[in-house]
Amino acid sequence: MNAPLKRVDPDAEPTAPVLPSETEAEPTATEPQMTTEAEVKPKGxxxxxxFSVPVLLALAGGYVWLTGGRYVTTDNAYVHQPMVSISPDVSGRISEVDVIENQLVQAGMPLFRLxxxxxxxALAEAxxxxxxxxxxxxxxRAAYDTAQAKLAATLHIKDVRDREFDRQKELASRGISSxxxxxxSTMAVYTSENDVSLARAAVESAAAALGGDPAIKTDDFPAVRTALxxxxxxxxNLSKAEVLAPVTGIISQIESLNVGQYVTPAATVASIVKTGETWIEANYKExxxxxxxxxxxxxxxxxxYPGVKLDGIVESISSATGSQFSLIPAQNATGNWVKVVQRLSIRIGVTPDPAHPLRDGMSTSVSIDTGLSRLDKLK
Structure with missing residues (x-):
């Protein structure tokens, strides 16, 4: 809609147009000074x-850094327990199995039988x-006794023939005997001497057959000792037909324990994880x-077990890095050598918690309390 027309009085005096600048009040002398002070305070x-916040942050960070470094941590750590391989001492066919997978067995408990x-x-043959x-x-022994008897007889015969030879010699000197x-008589003496020599050799041979000691005990004879x-x-071997658990632990991997299967001493048929001894192997950087x-x-x-913390103690530090114990140690004498931070194994004894049993190979995180912060090292 169009705005209504304003009526103009012809007798009224004309008025000068009002400028915007003339209607605004001139600022007083104190207003600029008050605005400047208000602006200065926020800027300050x-x-x-x-300036203060970065300084405070730097001081706080420096304090934290200096007072830190007391605990050395790593998550490259695993639970370890001794693992015993089970294999029979003799070859045979399995006739009975007395355990199941992951069963807790005591030392001396029967595992299986051959x-x-x-x-x-084989025992009867032995x-x-x-x-x-x-x-x-x-x-x-009988042969030795016989040889000794023959020697004694030949010595007696030789003695008789020696006396006969002496008589014949004396008679011949008198001209009485031919x-x-x-x-x-002379031939008889020679024959008896030969018989004595043969008898002595037979005795020595019989003694040698007895190991050079005719008084040796039967069980000390070499052939008897071998038979024993x-x-x-x-x-x-007969007693080993029943295979017993060598240690207390949990038996696993019994897939090869089947009735009728033939096993040998070189074949591992099961494994026992010894739960009574547990430690942590932590691999720390050098x-x-x-x-x-x-x-x-x-x-x-x-x-x-999230939230569960166990106490332990450093028991030993490895004498070499893990790479040195590998089958083929690294050879760094080459032109393309790249330095890699090595790790050493640290054995940590741990106090077990019956409510949270540990299993071989579990992952852990360990934190060793060195007792010294970075500030202590600087002193």
Whole structure:
């Protein structure tokens, strides 16, 4: 809509147009001074904050850094427990299995049994061999006694013939006996001497067959000792037909324990994880080892049990890095050598918590309390 027209009085005096600048009041002399002071105060505060906050942060960071460094941590740490491989001492076919997978077994508990019949037969053969060896010793003793008796007999015969030779010699010197009789006596003496020599050799041979000691005990004779050892081995093998747990722990990996399966001493058929001995193997960087010592306290966090902390102690520090124990150690004498930070294994003894059992291979995080902060090192 159009605005209504304003009526103009022709008798009224014309008025001059009003300018905007003439209607505004002129500022007083004090207003600019008040605005400047109000603006200066916020600017000063901002400058103070701009300088003080970084300084405070730097001081706080420096304090934290200087008072830190007491705890050396790593998450490259794992639970370890001794693992014992189970294998039979003798070959045989499994006839009975007494355990199941992941069963807790006590030391001396039967695990499985082998068929004892072949082992019993081997024991019977060993006992027969022992009896045969003992019989041989008895025969050798009899041969030695016979050789001694023959020697004694030939010595007596020689003594008689020596006396006969002396008589014939005296008679011949008197002319009473003939030369033929003297010759016969002489031949008889020679024959008896030869018989004595043969008898002595037979005695020596019989003594040598007895090991050079005719008074040797039967069980000390070499052949008998060999037979005794074979019989003892056969008895041991028969006793090993029942395989017992060597340690207390949890048996695992029993897939090869099946009735009817033939096993040998070189084959591992199961494993027992010894739960009574547990430690942590922490792999620290070589740059973290400066303040680590044996006997320092350790705090252990188990990944499987969030919030659970176990106490431990540094037991030992490895004598070489892990790469040195590898099958093929690294060779750095080449042109393309790249320096890599090495790690050393630290064994940490841990106090177990029955409510939170540890298993071999569990991941952990460990923190070793060195007792020295960076500020202490600077003193």
């Amino acid at each position: 505060r901002r400058r103070l904050l701009m 068929d004892p019949e072949p082992l019993s037969i 006992e027969a061999a022992l009896a045969s060896a003992q019989l041989s010793v008895a025969q050798l 030369s033929a009789s003297l010759d016969e 050892a074979k019989r003892a081995a056969a008895k041991r 740059t973290q080892l400066e303040t680590l010592k044996i006997g320092q306290p350790v705090e252990v966090d188990i990944d499987a």
